[in-house]
Amino acid sequence: MADFSGFTEENDSHGEHGFGSFDLVGQKFFxxxxxxxRKMQQGxxxxxxxxxxxxxxxxxxxSEY
Incomplete structure (x- = not known):
């Protein structure tokens, strides 16, 4: 994740760099x-x-998304 640099307008429309994906052991992860x-109940x-x-x-x- 630290090396992800594939940010585009499509996957990072707000320029926050807060979402990405990578492949590992034949699986795609988001x-x-x-x-x-602070209570982790809402944003x-x-x-x-x-x-x-x-x-x-x-x-x-x-695959779970």
């Missing part, structure tokens, strides 16, 4: 960075405020 509230009201926000890296098999 990764996404979300900005959750953060202010993602720029680290006191109110947890950044969460989510990883999933593309």
């Amino acid at each position: 990764w996404k960075i979300d900005y959750d509230d 953060s009201e202010d993602p720029s405020d680290s006191e109110r926000t947890l950044r969460v890296l989510r990883l999933m098999l593309a």
